[in-house]
Amino acid sequence: MQSLKLRDFNFVQANAAPSVRCHDCKQRVSLYPLQGSQDLTTVDSQGFPYIAGFRRCSNPDCLALIVVIFDPKARVMVTYPSERLDFDVTNVPAPVASAITEAVTCHAHECFIASAIMVRKTLEELCHDRGATGGNLKERIRNLGNKIVLPKELLDGLDDLRLLGNDAAHIESQEFSQVGKEEVEVGIELAKEVLKAVYQYSSLLNRLRSLKKP
Numbered sequence: 001m002q003s004l005k006l007r008d009f010n011f012v013q014a015n016a017a018p019s020v021r022c023h024d025c026k027q028r029v030s031l032y033p034l035q036g037s038q039d040l041t042t043v044d045s046q047g048f049p050y051i052a053g054f055r056r057c058s059n060p061d062c063l064a065l066i067v068v069i070f071d072p073k074a075r076v077m078v079t080y081p082s083e084r085l086d087f088d089v090t091n092v093p094a095p096v097a098s099a100i101t102e103a104v105t106c107h108a109h110e111c112f113i114a115s116a117i118m119v120r121k122t123l124e125e126l127c128h129d130r131g132a133t134g135g136n137l138k139e140r141i142r143n144l145g146n147k148i149v150l151p152k153e154l155l156d157g158l159d160d161l162r163l164l165g166n167d168a169a170h171i172e173s174q175e176f177s178q179v180g181k182e183e184v185e186v187g188i189e190l191a192k193e194v195l196k197a198v199y200q201y202s203s204l205l206n207r208l209r210s211l212k213k214p
Contacts, residue, residue, distance in 0.1 A: 085185070
């Protein structure tokens, strides 16, 4: 988006309620205008109009304040704080949780190369936490299969995540055509499923079993 000065804008009253995933409550919500506030509207160098304004999360238990830029059809272009992919780090060890959280943060700010590198870092931390050994990450991932119980498809996917991180960090031997928004989103989603399987499913099962009669 081009750099704009305040004089480029006009004040309007737009009642549109764009939809986003709230950065605070993590729910998909509509953003309603603040009572008494005015929006700003302008057009870019191509004559495309967009609107900027303050909105509140429609979740009554949240009501977070969000700055949003959207088009006349309420299609969101930018939010601040940025929209984030959701992930619960319950029972995930701190170094692993920190790496995947940073991957999600980088993705939210459209730093896709950095996000892919942090997905790879997540794998490094997972291997370290589970005592997987080897001279490089490829070997450690192979050894990880002896340390944890995962479906073969997820184990195979770990090597694809490694390659995605390699592509992000190097310019030679590219395995993916690009490391962009879609590639990183899929990579994060796959990493999340692996972490759920390793750290969270057993805890959920134990909670269920604890509710059974003695």
